[in-house]
Amino acid sequence: MKPSERTLPVLLVLLIAALGFAAMPFTDWLTLSAAGLAMGMMLFLMVAGLTLIFGLMDVLNFAHGAFITFGAFAAGTVFARFPQLVASDRWEENLLILALAALAAALLSGALGFGFERVAIGRVYGAHLRQILLTTGALIVAEQLAIVIWGPDAIPVLKPAGLRGSFLIAGAAIEKYRVVAALFGLFVFLLLQGILAHTRIGIIVRAGVENREMVEALGYRIRPLFAGVFVAGAALAGVGGAMWATYAATVTASLGSDLTVLIFIVVIIGGLGSVGGSFLGALLVGLVTNYVGFLAPKLALLSNILLMAAILLWRPRGLLAAGGR
């Protein structure tokens, strides 16, 4: 891919932000942009693993939403277990409980991902129809399991006290939690990019996304690598679910399935197998959702589908498709 081909999608994100700027008052634009960035970063956390899983092993995992759901419930459980930390007015205790919630989400979803890859996914490599049937069924089972464990009703997820409320910047209200979510998502993106660009394992993963067969012919075993990526992807989805539930202040068993269409839109827009593409795709979806929700609420539900269609007309393989995909 030529450098200019990488630059254009970045310019597209800036163009969307500029269009939003031109279409609404500055304070609204600032508030909505912050909301869009936070939403985009949380979506990125959820999809980063999914896109690598598809890129490496051609696995379509429709059960990815289950990791989001369980991560969200894990966070809700941790918040409920330590109400004094949630209610504390000390910011370090607030960040500690948020970190604990994210850790619990990562551990639970990562462990589920490990088991799911071992028991189910490993049996359906190379068979897309069976992958779709198996993983869609698994999502339904996971949703029912969440109902059995946490009940059918929505569980409130209280934000830590210090992260409630807003900053006022240039007259615009920016929610504190959104800033934290955006910064955390950006940190994870930079960490992932660093690992993929500068470590041997990251280079093998990138090579595997391009040409799995050649990587194996060079003496590297892809299967254990894939299992590792699957677990890491599930853990990240769990963290994304935890951040999302805290942002939405509630969690239900259907959270993962509700988000499944959205996360696949992000992966398709970004280009299958591309972490950088998913990052840009998530930002686009976050910004467009917020701008359109404000400017033309009736179009809000349709906006992401239209965005995906437009991107695919421009680049049929997505913004930054990896390798030969």
Place this chain on the structure above:
Amino acid sequence: MTEQPLLVLKGVHTHIGRYHILQGVDLEVYAQRVSVLLGRNGAGKTTTLRTILGLWHASAGEISFDQHRLNTLDPPAIARLGIAYVPENMGIFSGLSVRENLLLGTGPKGFRNSRLEEVLASFPLLREKWNLPAGTLSGGQKQILAIARAMMLPRRLFVVDEPTKGLAPAMVDVLLDAFLRLKEGGATILLVEQNFAMAATLGDDAAVMEDGRIVHVSSMAALAQDEALQTRLLGLSLASHQ
């Protein structure tokens, strides 16, 4: 020839889907020699190489490499025996830099300076392109990168599929020099090559395939001298190539 062959294929059959491609291939490759596999398009040359590498499964027959039975091993295990593969499409990772492509050809400890310097001395253009994405290289430069990657570790066998396909004559000369240096260094090479002049220059032994079987085995020199045989087996002659 009295020494034991390094690689032996005995009655190897390979099916791809419902197609029966290899129909009992018998082939021997001797250490420190260049064995050239020739044949018309569709004769089964690439399938033979891919079956040796474990990328296609042999449905019958035996493939042995220095006491190891390759049929039972997967591609990573076969590669770790010291078999380097340069496929027809070169297998270059376009999104990775030249450095990263070469790094994938090394062992767990990464670059060994002496080896790296040796390879870069053989292919100076790789030093110039060191941090560029491999996708920006020309076809010939990619082929050089693929061969350099295969040379990043000491190898017991190089399996190379049509390295000169689609390359400009100047680049063919560069590759020929590289293979001649490998040969002088005592490398064992199994080469599929459509460019008969290059095959004749490099090859010690020749095997010709037709319809999924080896139909002729001789020294390369003998085949290169027999125009009638070349025409009968390959549909062309060395003279027509020059």
